[in-house]
Amino acid sequence: MFFTYLRRELRRRRKAALVVASGLALGIALVIVVTSVSAGMKQAQGKVLESLYGLGTDLTVTKAQERPAEGAQPARPRFEFQGGEDGEEQSGDRLMVQGFQTLADSTVATVAKQAGVGRAVGGLSLVNLKINGEFRRGQIQRGEGQSQGRPPGQGGTGGGPGDTVTGGGAAFDVDSFTLYGTDVTTPDLGPLTTSTVTEGRAFRTTETDAAVVVVDSAYAQQQDLAVGDELTVKGVTFEVIGIATADSGQSAAQVYLPLERAQTLSGSAGKVTTVYVEATDSTRIDAVKAAIQKNVPGTTVTTSADLAQTVSGSLDTAAGLASDVGRWLSYAVLLAAVLVAGLLTSSAVSRRVREFGTLKALGWKSGRVTRQVVGEALVHGVIGGALGIAVGLAGAYAVTAVSPTLTAELGASAGGFAGRGGGVVLGGPGGAGGPGAARTAAGRSVDIALTAPVSLTTVGLAVLLALAGGLVAGAFGAWRASRLRPADALRRVE
Amino acid sequence: MYELIGVTKQYRRGQARVDALAGIDLTIAQGDRLVVQGPTGGGKSTLLQMLGGLDRPTAGSVLLDGTDLAKLSESRLTAVRGQYIGFVFQSFNLIPTLTAQENVETALVPLGVKAAERRRRAAEALESVGLGERLAHLPSELSGGQQQRVAIARALVKRPQVLLADEPTGNLDESTRDEIADLLEGLWKEHGLTFVMVTHDSALARRAPRLATLRKGRVTVTENPKAAAPTGA
Ligand SMILES: Nc1ncnc2c1ncn2[C@@H]1O[C@H](COP(=O)(O)OP(=O)(O)OP(=O)(O)O)[C@@H](O)[C@H]1O
Ligand SMILES: [Mg+2]
Numbered sequence: 090m091f092f093t094y095l096r097r098e099l100r101r102r103r104k105a106a107l108v109v110a111s112g113l114a115l116g117i118a119l120v121i122v123v124t125s126v127s128a129g130m131k132q133a134q135g136k137v138l139e140s141l142y143g144l145g146t147d148l149t150v151t152k153a154q155e156r157p158a159e160g161a162q163p164a165r166p167r168f169e170f171q172g173g174e175d176g177e178e179q180s181g182d183r184l185m186v187q188g189f190q191t192l193a194d195s196t197v198a199t200v201a202k203q204a205g206v207g208r209a210v211g212g213l214s215l216v217n218l219k220i221n222g223e224f225r226r227g228q229i230q231r232g233e234g235q236s237q238g239r240p241p242g243q244g245g246t247g248g249g250p251g252d253t254v255t256g257g258g259a260a261f262d263v264d265s266f267t268l269y270g271t272d273v274t275t276p277d278l279g280p281l282t283t284s285t286v287t288e289g290r291a292f293r294t295t296e297t298d299a300a301v302v303v304v305d306s307a308y309a310q311q312q313d314l315a316v317g318d319e320l321t322v323k324g325v326t327f328e329v330i331g332i333a334t335a336d337s338g339q340s341a342a343q344v345y346l347p348l349e350r351a352q353t354l355s356g357s358a359g360k361v362t363t364v365y366v367e368a369t370d371s372t373r374i375d376a377v378k379a380a381i382q383k384n385v386p387g388t389t390v391t392t393s394a395d396l397a398q399t400v401s402g403s404l405d406t407a408a409g410l411a412s413d414v415g416r417w418l419s420y421a422v423l424l425a426a427v428l429v430a431g432l433l434t435s436s437a438v439s440r441r442v443r444e445f446g447t448l449k450a451l452g453w454k455s456g457r458v459t460r461q462v463v464g465e466a467l468v469h470g471v472i473g474g475a476l477g478i479a480v481g482l483a484g485a486y487a488v489t490a491v492s493p494t495l496t497a498e499l500g501a502s503a504g505g506f507a508g509r510g511g512g513v514v515l516g517g518p519g520g521a522g523g524p525g526a527a528r529t530a531a532g533r534s535v536d537i538a539l540t541a542p543v544s545l546t547t548v549g550l551a552v553l554l555a556l557a558g559g560l561v562a563g564a565f566g567a568w569r570a571s572r573l574r575p576a577d578a579l580r581r582v583e
Numbered sequence: 584m585y586e587l588i589g590v591t592k593q594y595r596r597g598q599a600r601v602d603a604l605a606g607i608d609l610t611i612a613q614g615d616r617l618v619v620q621g622p623t624g625g626g627k628s629t630l631l632q633m634l635g636g637l638d639r640p641t642a643g644s645v646l647l648d649g650t651d652l653a654k655l656s657e658s659r660l661t662a663v664r665g666q667y668i669g670f671v672f673q674s675f676n677l678i679p680t681l682t683a684q685e686n687v688e689t690a691l692v693p694l695g696v697k698a699a700e701r702r703r704r705a706a707e708a709l710e711s712v713g714l715g716e717r718l719a720h721l722p723s724e725l726s727g728g729q730q731q732r733v734a735i736a737r738a739l740v741k742r743p744q745v746l747l748a749d750e751p752t753g754n755l756d757e758s759t760r761d762e763i764a765d766l767l768e769g770l771w772k773e774h775g776l777t778f779v780m781v782t783h784d785s786a787l788a789r790r791a792p793r794l795a796t797l798r799k800g801r802v803t804v805t806e807n808p809k810a811a812a813p814t815g816a
Binding site for chain 1: 628631632635637638657658661662664665666670672674676678679680681682685688689690692693694698701721737749
């Protein structure tokens with residue numbers, strides 16, 4: 090009788106069932122969409138971080154930032170130009186260590202010896218600056234210099250290749266690209282792991298000091314470089330042996346070369362900028378961090394969690410919205426839906442006072458009547474859950490299909506990542522006014538397409554929520570039904 | 584069958600107190616047919632609730648075959664209702680979403696009758712009230728008289744000892760009223776039931792062998808030997 094009665098009620102009171110179910114469905118769909126969008130954001134953030142770190146890297150070790158003395162000049166590239174004749178072209182070429190901070194090679198071995206460290210590999214990040222330009226005497230155009238030049242202190246972020254700086258009566262073309270000296274003997278750790286060689290080949294483990302480079306596909310396209318071409322850096326000719334494509338669309342550097350080559354070329358023999366560390370147990374990263382910090386002085390240890398905190402921009406804002414506002418909003422909607430479902434169920438019981446009273450008069454136990462009410466509410470919950478999951482999946486799918494683009498600003502202020510961005514500081518005097526500013530400016534922005542992956546856990550959560558919603562609604566009704574007196578059956582008016 | 588001793592029922596609504604029943608002493612023998620009459624608000628429905636174990640008296644005893652219903656627990660009372668007592672209501676009180684047959688079946692659910700047996704007995708009961716062709720009809724697809732027949736089948740399908748009817752013809756037109764009254768009378772005779780019926784209809788009251796009149800919670804019983812034999816039988 091339970092199922093017959095249940096089936097009949099649901100079929101013949103379809104509209105009421107649908108109202109309760111769609112309320113629950115709305116809440117559940119919202120929870121699914123918000124949860125999956127927020128998972129998508131986490132994934133996007135992970136991708137952004139991975140593009141910096143490389144696969145398998147749990148933390149990085151860099152030189153601790155030294156506090157500059159008050160008023161001290163920050164380390165900054167310097168070009169010495171003579172004030173030549175008007176229009177006379179001059180040029181300079183500098184290969185510099187990004188972030189101007191290095192660690193000794195031996196640090197890699199020291200770090201590797203620490204408890205919990207699986208492997209460690211060093212890398213050297215460089216930036217090559219080439220400046221071509223001329224002084225124009227008497228060409229100072231009042232106001233124009235202001236409007237064309239960037240406002241002080243804001244100069245760095247976009248300073249890509251080919252920028253023109255006009256100011257102080259000089260016009261210079263700046264051509265810069267980033268280089269990364271990679272330990273070719275450990276090809277499966279470090280930033281290059283997030284790139285795939287799509288043309289040519291990767292480094293051989295024997296090419297520790299070879300004059301060969303792997304070029305990032307975006308840079309190769311821009312510079313019209315192909316496998317077999319030559320690339321000159323600081324007077325040394327390199328052969329392009331491979332083109333690498335960054336998996337996330339964001340490469341760690343534009344040109345990769347063997348570490349030893351990079352060290353000699355930049356005059357920083359025996360130095361690295363970053364040690365990439367793989368922990369033996371990825372759940373104990375904090376302990377590893379503590380161990381390194383304690384036993385390898387003068388270093389900054391950065392975990393991906395630390396790095397994640399430096400991510401800002403629309404991705405971060407959206408992620409924050411999704412995980413805070415969105416989550417609470419969706420739960421609030423769900424709660425409201427459950428409450429409304431409960432009230433509707435309860436009022437449905439009130440409308441059926443005589444019906445339930447009659448059943449009690451016929452000898453139906455209170456529990457049997459209650460079970461009937463709860464059963465109906467549970468089915469409402471299940472229908473709501475099914476609808477909600479369908480709508481939620483459709484919503485998540487729509488987000489993935491549209492894939493709105495979000496921008497992640499990677500502040501490199503987490504120490505070690507200073508300078509490994511694509512941007513280069515080009516501030517005039519009083520521009521980027523110190524290492525801090527320089528570091529911030531050295532951050533970069535990454536565009537990431539947002540997806541909304543729906544996990545089984547999310548669907549499972551939705552099912553649980555639907556059942557819970559049905560149960561809560563049922564409890565409202567049950568409470569109402571259990572208080573009915575059989576004498577209510579004799580009530581003439583409803 | 585029934586012995587009511589000093590049954591009192593008071594309803595309280597805020598300050599006001601209503602004595603729906605003010606000390607009723609009444610005996611109803613097994614197989615008796617009692618018609619209850621009286622002005623509105625006289626306490627007729629309240630008396631029926633006491634007899635049917637739908638509510639408990641404020642004071643007094645309602646003895647059914649020696650068991651005091653006033654002292655039974657709610658679940659025992661529910662069991663007594665399910666097993667011994669059949670109800671027919673003025674407004675039929677069918678479950679609107681269930682078919683005629685399923686409505687009749689609901690009375691067998693508390694007795695733990697298996698589904699197949701339930702269906703068979705429900706069909707049989709509907710047949711006996713002349714609705715053998717309407718098993719799958721919903722209440723909304725039946726006329727008032729037909730709905731009341733379904734309700735009667737529901738009351739009798741479990742073969743109760745007592746049939747209680749609160750104005751069973753109150754919502755019906757005159758010709759249907761006579762049909763239902765005849766049906767109830769016939770079934771009473773056939774099953775040897777103890778039958779208590781509340782009615783406003785003096786024509787029906789005249790046919791009763793025993794008449795109880797409730798006025799302001801007090802009862803007066805009149806015997807009517809002329810009507811002892813049911814008409815139309
Ligand atoms: N649940 C209740 N709460 C308060 N008062 C009630 C309740 N049920 C009945 N009463 C009161 O008790 C008195 C008797 O009511 P009852 O329903 O028994 O009368 P009745 O004889 O059946 O009347 P009617 O012919 O109109 O059906 C009335 O005054 C009624 O208002
Ligand atoms: Mg009444």
